Amino acid sequence: MTTSDLVRRRVVSDHPLPWLMPLIAILVVFTIFPLVYNIWLSFHEFVPRRRALEWVGGRNWAQLWADTRFWQSLTVTFIYFGIALAVELVLGMAIALLLDADEPGFGFLRGILTMTLVIPPAIAGMMYLLMEDPQFGVISYVLKAIGLLSPATPILATTQYALAGVLLAEIWQWTPFMVLILLAGLRALPSEPYEAAMIDGASPWQTFWRLTMPMMSKVIAIAVLIRGIDLFRVFDYVFVMTSGGPGTATYTLSLYAWQQTFSFVKWGYGATLSLVMLLIVLIIANVFIKVAKVRW
Amino acid sequence: MSSVEYIGIGKSFGAVEVMRDISFKIEDHQFVVLLGPSGCGKTTLLRMTAGLETISAGDLMIGGEKVNGVHPRDRDIAMVFQNYALYPTMSVFDNIAFSLQVAKKPKAEIRKKVEWAAEILNLTDYLKRYPKELSGGQRQRVAMGRAMVRDTGVFLFDEPLSNLDAKLRAHMRIEIRQLHNRLKATTVYVTHDQIEAMTMADVIVLMHKGAIVQMGTPDEIYERPNSIYVAGFIGSPAMNFIEGTIDARGGAPSFEAPGVSIALPANSTARPGQPVTLGVRPNDLAIAEEGPIRGTVILSETTGQDVQLHVDVDGRDTIVVVPRAERQAPGKPLSLTVAPEAVHLFDRQSEARIA
Numbered sequence: 136m137t138t139s140d141l142v143r144r145r146v147v148s149d150h151p152l153p154w155l156m157p158l159i160a161i162l163v164v165f166t167i168f169p170l171v172y173n174i175w176l177s178f179h180e181f182v183p184r185r186r187a188l189e190w191v192g193g194r195n196w197a198q199l200w201a202d203t204r205f206w207q208s209l210t211v212t213f214i215y216f217g218i219a220l221a222v223e224l225v226l227g228m229a230i231a232l233l234l235d236a237d238e239p240g241f242g243f244l245r246g247i248l249t250m251t252l253v254i255p256p257a258i259a260g261m262m263y264l265l266m267e268d269p270q271f272g273v274i275s276y277v278l279k280a281i282g283l284l285s286p287a288t289p290i291l292a293t294t295q296y297a298l299a300g301v302l303l304a305e306i307w308q309w310t311p312f313m314v315l316i317l318l319a320g321l322r323a324l325p326s327e328p329y330e331a332a333m334i335d336g337a338s339p340w341q342t343f344w345r346l347t348m349p350m351m352s353k354v355i356a357i358a359v360l361i362r363g364i365d366l367f368r369v370f371d372y373v374f375v376m377t378s379g380g381p382g383t384a385t386y387t388l389s390l391y392a393w394q395q396t397f398s399f400v401k402w403g404y405g406a407t408l409s410l411v412m413l414l415i416v417l418i419i420a421n422v423f424i425k426v427a428k429v430r431w
Numbered sequence: 432m433s434s435v436e437y438i439g440i441g442k443s444f445g446a447v448e449v450m451r452d453i454s455f456k457i458e459d460h461q462f463v464v465l466l467g468p469s470g471c472g473k474t475t476l477l478r479m480t481a482g483l484e485t486i487s488a489g490d491l492m493i494g495g496e497k498v499n500g501v502h503p504r505d506r507d508i509a510m511v512f513q514n515y516a517l518y519p520t521m522s523v524f525d526n527i528a529f530s531l532q533v534a535k536k537p538k539a540e541i542r543k544k545v546e547w548a549a550e551i552l553n554l555t556d557y558l559k560r561y562p563k564e565l566s567g568g569q570r571q572r573v574a575m576g577r578a579m580v581r582d583t584g585v586f587l588f589d590e591p592l593s594n595l596d597a598k599l600r601a602h603m604r605i606e607i608r609q610l611h612n613r614l615k616a617t618t619v620y621v622t623h624d625q626i627e628a629m630t631m632a633d634v635i636v637l638m639h640k641g642a643i644v645q646m647g648t649p650d651e652i653y654e655r656p657n658s659i660y661v662a663g664f665i666g667s668p669a670m671n672f673i674e675g676t677i678d679a680r681g682g683a684p685s686f687e688a689p690g691v692s693i694a695l696p697a698n699s700t701a702r703p704g705q706p707v708t709l710g711v712r713p714n715d716l717a718i719a720e721e722g723p724i725r726g727t728v729i730l731s732e733t734t735g736q737d738v739q740l741h742v743d744v745d746g747r748d749t750i751v752v753v754p755r756a757e758r759q760a761p762g763k764p765l766s767l768t769v770a771p772e773a774v775h776l777f778d779r780q781s782e783a784r785i786a
Binding site: 332333 | 481502503504509510514516517519521533577
């Protein structure tokens with residue numbers, strides 16, 4: 136019996152369980168246990184004076200309905216999600232179409248475009264916090280110079296502009312991600328239908344809407360899905376740039392859940408809020424997958 | 432009027448010149464086949480005609496007007512692509528109707544035209560299907576339908592049958608030719624398949640290395656190839672070539688090579704002593720008691736109706752097509768005869784036809 140025979144015998148098994156164990160272990164430790172614990176937590180609440188979790192039944196869930204803070208943060212989250220997704224998709228598609236060329240230099244352009252993605256979102260948030268500073272921020276300066284903003288208006292401290300100010304960082308950093316996915320889709324499209332469309336007399340506009348968009352629909356759907364899920368749990372930019380203010384202008388659901396859990400030590404209610412977020416994302420994503428006919 | 436005329440057309444990719452000085456005219460209603468091996472420039476020439484490729488030199492006239500810089504949609508052409516180039520996300524109906532839809536034609540007119548094309552092409556039952564749900568032959572017909580509804584004077588075909596199996600190809604060949612007889616559009620058809628060219632063309636334009644080597648009717652090209660290249664390209668099995676010299680001793684000119692001595696017609700223009708290549712088609716050779724060509728049978732291949740005999744004539748493999756009854760066993764010495772008028776003579780240096 137040689138060494139390799141020994142090795143072989145030790146790793147051979149006809150039963151699938153040994154092969155699945157590593158994955159199952161990872162899933163249990165990092166996904167299933169936290170989820171189950173979170174659900175368990177949502178039916179309890181931490182009582183500081185006794186330093187213990189107490190069973191509260193459905194109180195956390197019932198509390199949601201009357202909690203205006205929750206509804207406000209949910210509204211802000213949806214606005215943030217909707218605007219960011221729409222702008223990133225349209226802008227991403229436009230940039231992807233511009234970069235879809237074989238001329239020299241375009242490969243380089245495609246490469247540097249993805250550089251925003253290497254910056255940690257919290258750092259990007261701090262960059263924009265500085266750039267939108269009313270005293271010495273370059274964005275504030277430019278907006279004032281072209282007359283879009285009255286002097287001495289602090290973008291992130293003004294109720295009407297704060298969300299837009301945060302969205303600016305978000306869109307700047309994540310549009311290239313959209314471009315990346317859409318560009319990969321565009322590069323993979325066959326060229327023959329376009330030549331046929333040229334002969335058939337289609338204008339560039341008609342070609343885009345009747346050829347490119349239908350052929351790209353699956354890629355667009357996947358880009359929207361990935362980005363959408365990510366957008367719904369936005370935290371970094373808001374936390375770093377405005378902490379939810381002024382007032383509740385940028386107060387998102389994830390920020391609310393975080394605050395309940397870690398600032399107010401309401402572990403049960405924080406867990407409930409995060410579960411609500413998970414449920415909303417699950418429902419929206421699944422409806423979207425059905426409607427957009429995304430197949431995996 | 433939809434004649435197509437090429438005047439000194441050339442094409443370069445960067446510094447590489449792939450085609451130069453292409454000049455010929457396709458008359459209205461003619462079915463012209465651009466024939467040649469892959470890489471000869473025939474598809475490039477077709478794509479220049481369509482406007483999908485820029486023209487580097489010369490003038491392209493369609494219907495008497497110069498169209499060098501004209502957009503494909505304004506050239507009065509329709510094209511059928513090698514890979515069909517159907518719109519994958521559109522139904523068969525929309526695929527055929529697309530050119531009319533983008534031109535904003537009335538709905539009723541579009542429906543009528545699409546149904547007319549579908550009727551001719553046997554696609555009526557498939558109008559709601561998508562390209563991926565169709566067979567190769569059906570996709571091919573959708574591509575043709577798309578070209579038909581455009582009401583153009585010129586049809587361009589880019590190797591439309593090369594992705595089909597042999598039986599379907601023979602069938603579509605007939606359909607395309609019938610369609611041409613019916614629609615009477617000027618047709619430029621690119622293929623590397625000489626059978627397609629011979630059976631379909633009014634005129635064949637044979638190309639090689641970016642230049643035209645011969646242009647003529649299928650009969651002319653088959654019967655009087657103007658060079659060794661054309662003679663070898665057209666015909667299956669390929670023409671046999673024997674290298675030798677002209678001998679005029681005893682008055683009448685004759686072709687002499689080891690194992691071969693063929694009397695030439697008295698009006699032959701070949702000079703005595705000239706090094707020549709003699710070409711003779713396998714069908715023009717026959718077994719005889721006493722013939723001018725002597726050799727030994729190497730191999731006998733049955734193709735069905737006929738038998739192809741490979742005969743060793745002084746070390747050269749010479750193919751003879753004979754009826755099945757005249758099949759010969761390998762190793763047998765053989766004598767072959769050929770009619771003087773079936774002999775093609777080419778100058779060995781210039782490779783051009785002599786007689």
